[in-house]
Amino acid sequence: MKPKLVIHTCCAVCMCYPKTLLENENYQTIFYFYNPNIYPIKEYERRRDEFIDYAKSINISVHIEENEKYIEEWNNDIKGFEDEPERGARCNICFKHRINKAFEYAKNINARYVSTVMTVSPHKDSKAIEEIGNSLAKKYSPIEYLHIDFKKKDGFKKTNIIANEVGLYRQNYCGCRFSIR
Ligand code: SF4
Secondary structure (H helix, E strand, O other), X not given: OOOEEEEEEOOHHHHHHHHHHHOOOOOEEEEEEOOOOOOOHXXXXXXXXXXXXXXXXXXXXXXXXXXXXXXXXXXXXXXOOOOOOOOOHHHXXXXXXXXXXXXXXXXXXXXXXXXXXXXXXXXXXHHHHHHHHHXXXXXXXXXXXXXXXXXXXXXXXXXXXXXXXXXXXXOOOOOOHHHOO
16 A cells, blocks of 8 residues: 655646656555645636636545634734745745645655645745645654755756646746735
């Protein structure tokens, strides 16, 4: 039986290339959609629905976490950091919030590993994500954080090529209301 890998997923576009890398690995991969940072709710629904439709078309395992009840929790977590620039302290809190929830889910389903597709983006600090993942792994031991820097080897370019080929919706801001400006 292959060990389970819960991979936090922020949107369909960022999932495209990581999915191709993981399909030949020895994991039972579950793409875990959890993003209470996305604002407004219409945009959240659009990204979520695009993710669901694409996942169905390529026949992968997914879990869509509840969203509405965690929006306040996310807002409380980033309180005081609203004016931070992108790639700053607010983003690290946001990564931690979402990866933490992936660990919680992994614990519930007896998964062995947690990871995230967010490292595919050049706008996201992979080193910071790795440190956050490793510190959460200590809290949730024996679940391990599997660090994969998907942006390596032109990962971002590759994920965009696949997304364009299949005609996926591409957002033009990261997600939270502060990243719109
Ligand atoms: S810019 Fe993106 S990563 Fe940073 S806090 Fe906003 S949604 Fe989260």
